Amino acid sequence: MKIKSLILYCLISSIFLFSLVSIWKVLSTLQGIDLENFNFAIILTLGIGISLINLIVGDKFHKAIKSIIFAILFTFVDGYLVQLMPIWYNIGIFGILIFYSFKIDKYNQKNLDLDHSSQTVVFEFLTLFGIVLFSFVILFPFYMMIVTSFKTQAALLINPLDFSINFAQDIKELFKSYFVIFDTYKFGRYILISTFVSVGTVIVTLIFAIPAAYAVARLNFFGKNFLSTSILIIYMFPAIVLVIPLYTVFSQLGLRNNVGGLLIVYTATTLPVAIYMLQGYFKSIPKELEEAAIMDKLNWFGIIIKIILPLSIPAISSVALYVFMIAWNEFLFSLMFLDNPNSFTLSRAIQYLSGDAETPRQYLMAGSVVVTIPVLFIFVYFEKYLVSGLTAGSVKG
């Protein structure tokens, strides 16, 4: 058995164990448990001990028995260290240890002897570690957003670490922040405006983009190559350099504080990518179909309506979903163009809410949940269609 592999195996597996236990401890602290120490040294020593015993015992015992013994042993030592914790905390620790023992079970004196065994150990544990850590880091802010929206100001001030939600309370109390933002801050209205602007942008963009994309994909005209490249270049230009001239012109034309003005700008900024995605798809439709249509004396308009549209429903719907998401999430233009609370979009309304230092954080988070849920829902539900479009670079950000 290689010493290097052995040391790496012990160290890495116990660090992995330590991080699992620590994440559990952080989550438990957020349920209002008074934990103050990760006990780094002790847990690391225990981890090294368990991984060594695992090597020595090998497969003399069934792995289930081995795991349970390890788990009970660890849970007792940890329980002694942290003292008097609720039973669910210990069950969690027990579960983590079962998982951990199953993971280290496949290592024995033989496979640590193989070529590259030290690298394999590092890679395998880094993968596990990565999955746990990535999920934790990504999901934690979302978790915090949701939980904070169900708390009260007083509870958050007493113990900012207590994220536990009391489900026993009255439903009106539990959803109080949501009632407040809809009653006092008129979020119902903002949802309507945001929906109107986003859906409107989708419709207008498609009406403009479909004919243009068809022309780029199928027809020959002077300046076609130039146009295709400019679409990409224009797409790269950031909103921030458009803001000042648009603000000036829109102010003079009286288009500020006007949802219609916002709709025009959103349409123009999403058009290049919509054209780009659609023309790619139109090119894949067999040309013979259109030739037959020309024989039938259909004009271009007829071809688009009767042949192209029915065949490209999937592409059109994925473009529509993208445009919707871009318009729904957009912030810069709504900040610049809207100062009247009667015409705010959701994003702008939340920013306005946060501008007042008196606004309790749970209202802010309830607003954030309201604006986030539709996009995440659409994304998860239609993920299959959306992922391929994302790699085509459809969401600028």
Next chain:
Amino acid sequence: MSDTLSKIEKRTAYILLLPAVFLVFSIILFPIFANVWISFKEVGLKDIRIPEPRAKKIVKSVKESPDKIKIIYKLRNSSLILDIRDVMFQDKIPKNTEPLNLDQRCKLKSLIINCNFGDWKAKYKENFQIILVNKSGTKIDKKEIKSIKPKLSGKSDNILLNTNFTLKNFKKVFFQNEFFDLLSTTFYYTFFGTVGSIVFGILAAQLVNQKFFGRTFMRSILLFPYVGPVVALAYTWELLLDPYSGTLNNLLLNFQVIQEPLNLLGQKYLTINFFGFDLKLRLALTTVIIFEIWRYFPLAFLFILARLQAVPKELYEAADVDGAGPLQKFISITLPQIIAVISILFMIRFIWNFNKFEDIFLLTGGASGTRTLPINVYEQGFTISDIGMGSAVSIVIVLLLLIFMFIYFRLLGRRADEN
């Protein structure tokens, strides 16, 4: 015959393209050129309002004569800076009434009063009065008079349309705006944000490219930060990182990792003692970069994952036969396969990060050493209210951007040649 057909084809193409091209031209290309124009002008936020002649109509009864009524128009020039020329005024009066002693500037013609007020200086104010008499001697309906609104018109200079140009803005941009500090912050932010998001993208793609329970679920989760609305995410982070009531600081304090709360978004420098040397870390900027990486590594992840899944399995099997370890496999198989994607990603992310506005604006507002060029555009234009300066900074951004894009398309072109 085919000649006419191709003519028809061309014409159809232009008709189909026209609406889209027109819209994109007026909302995207026109502003970029307008920036050039504005950047050579001294324009403040208050100057862009076009001056208007305004009139507030007040109706009063006249004592002891119910058949008379007094109308007072409070006239004013809405602008404090600009004059209005040739102000014309028009208002209607009800039937059976006529004005008494009408002002010389006005004329009555079939129940319509037309006045020519001439030129109004900036801040001009006047109380203009008309007394109406009912010819039939009965009471005049006040409400009817009130419901009619006077119409005013006038000509004025639009500061944006005159031809006074100045280089002042550019002088200010380069010499009075801590320009090099601004530029270095922007590059620091852009570079580390880009590299960080690509590194984490590679790591995440490596992870998800392996088989494990819940893999598709994991893939959706990894994309959440990228598809979520920036406003919601930025405020959540702000609460998370708050020095007093934030979760992160409280956790770290609770587990005794730190002794004093860290103001992660509000402190410019953090001094770290490293083997006797004092290292200064730009704390707020680093936090903003971490947010940036958190939010945008999913894009890199998705690109790289798509590429990884296209790598032929045989390559890895052959490497196994040759006895290559995981690290060797990564360096000599995976990396060469994804290097093309990485270079394209680097350019795209670099350009987009360079222009990032919302994220920094929402997290720090550009304070504590996080002022980048896009933030400066907003600050100059809307906080300091100097539209000209804001445009000049925009021009600097556009120029830098054109340079990046030139490099990017050269790179893309070379890639295409190679394949």
